[in-house]
Amino acid sequence: MxxxxxxxxxxxxxxxxxxxxxxxxxxxxxxxxxxxxxxxxxxxxxxxxxxxxxxxxxxxxxxxxxxxxxxxxxxxxxxxxxxxxxxxxxxxxxxxxxxxxxxxxxxxxxxxxxxxxxxxxxxxxxxxxxxxxxxxxxxxxxxxxxxxSQSNRRESAIEEDIDQFFESLIRELRKDPIKNSQKLKEVLRRLSLIKQFNVNKRLQIKSL
Structure with a gap:
C-alpha cells in the first residue's frame, strides 16, 4: 500500500x-x-x-x-x-x-x-x-x-529536510568561522528561536 x-x-x-x-x-x-x-x-x-x-x-x-x-x-x-x-x-x-x-x-x-x-x-x-x-x-x-495521514507524513518529511539544511549550513559556515562569523551568528540565533518558541522553520530559512 x-x-x-x-x-x-x-x-x-x-x-x-x-x-x-x-x-x-x-x-x-x-x-x-x-x-x-x-x-x-x-x-x-x-x-x-x-x-x-x-x-x-x-x-x-x-x-x-x-x-x-x-x-x-x-x-x-x-x-x-x-x-x-x-x-x-x-x-x-x-x-x-x-x-x-x-x-x-x-x-x-x-x-x-x-x-x-x-x-x-x-x-x-x-x-x-x-x-x-x-x-x-x-x-x-x-x-x-x-x-x-498523508499530510502528516509529508509535513514530517519537510521538517526533517529543514533540520538537515540547518545542520549542513552550520557545518559549512564553521569551516571558516572568522569570515562567516556574522552569518553563523544569525543562523544560530534563528535556530535558537525555532527550538525555544517553535516558530515556523521555513519562514526562518527564507529570512536568512
Missing part, C-alpha cells in the same frame, strides 16, 4: 516469523485507510497478496455498525462463534470491526472476554479514530498501530 510500505513489511515479517498478535487496534484520522490495510492483511493471510481482495475471503468476517449506528452484543457473539472455527485456507481467522467506537458497553465487555482468551488461530482488528474510542480495559489489551 502506498505510504505504508514499512508497515506492510513489518506485518509480513510478523506473519512469516509466527509473531502475529491475536488482537490489534488500528487508529488514526483516516479509518478508510485502516480498513483497506486490514483487508489487504486478510488477503495476504489467505492468498499471499498484500492488497484488498476482489472476492470474498472465507476466513474473514467484517463487522460494521447497524442502521442505528450501533454494534451490539449479538454481533460480538457471532464473532466469537466465527473465531472458534479452525481456518482451512489461512493461518488465522480474521475479524475486522469497523468504527469500533460504536460498540456498546456490553459488546465491548464481550469483546474483552474474547481478547483475554482468544482461540489460537484468532485475529481481531478494531478500527477507530483514537485509542479513547474503546474502554481502557479493552484497549490496554490490544497491540496499537497508529496510521498517520
Amino acid at each position: 502506498v505510504g505504508y510500505e514499512n508497515l506492510v513489511n513489518n506485518f509480513k515479517n510478523l506473519i512469516n516469523n509466527g509473531r502475529l498478535s491475536h488482537a490489534y487496534l488500528f487508529y488514526g484520522a483516516d479509518q478508510e485507510k485502516q480498513f483497506l490495510f486490514a483487508q489487504s492483511l486478510a488477503n495476504f493471510l489467505e492468498k499471499k497478496i498484500f492488497k484488498p481482495s476482489d472476492a470474498l475471503l472465507s476466513e474473514t468476517l467484517i463487522i460494521s455498525p447497524d442502521e442505528e449506528n450501533v454494534i451490539g452484543i449479538d454481533r460480538v457473539r457471532s464473532l466469537k462463534h466465527f473465531l472458534w472455527q479452525k481456518p482451512a485456507n489461512s493461518i488465522r481467522r480474521l475479524a475486522i470491526i469497523k468504527e469500533a467506537r460504536n460498540l456498546t458497553f456490553q459488546a465491548q465487555h464481550a469483546a474483552l472476554k474474547i481478547v483475554e482468551e482468544p482461540p489460537e488461530s484468532a485475529l481481531i482488528i478494531f478500527i477507530a479514530k483514537t485509542i479513547d474510542d474503546l474502554f481502557l480495559t479493552l484497549s490496554s489489551r490490544l497491540q496499537k498501530i497508529y496510521f498517520s
Whole structure:
C-alpha cells in the first residue's frame, strides 16, 4: 500500500516469523485507510497478496455498525462463534470491526472476554479514530498501530529536510568561522528561536 510500505513489511515479517498478535487496534484520522490495510492483511493471510481482495475471503468476517449506528452484543457473539472455527485456507481467522467506537458497553465487555482468551488461530482488528474510542480495559489489551495521514507524513518529511539544511549550513559556515562569523551568528540565533518558541522553520530559512 502506498505510504505504508514499512508497515506492510513489518506485518509480513510478523506473519512469516509466527509473531502475529491475536488482537490489534488500528487508529488514526483516516479509518478508510485502516480498513483497506486490514483487508489487504486478510488477503495476504489467505492468498499471499498484500492488497484488498476482489472476492470474498472465507476466513474473514467484517463487522460494521447497524442502521442505528450501533454494534451490539449479538454481533460480538457471532464473532466469537466465527473465531472458534479452525481456518482451512489461512493461518488465522480474521475479524475486522469497523468504527469500533460504536460498540456498546456490553459488546465491548464481550469483546474483552474474547481478547483475554482468544482461540489460537484468532485475529481481531478494531478500527477507530483514537485509542479513547474503546474502554481502557479493552484497549490496554490490544497491540496499537497508529496510521498517520498523508499530510502528516509529508509535513514530517519537510521538517526533517529543514533540520538537515540547518545542520549542513552550520557545518559549512564553521569551516571558516572568522569570515562567516556574522552569518553563523544569525543562523544560530534563528535556530535558537525555532527550538525555544517553535516558530515556523521555513519562514526562518527564507529570512536568512
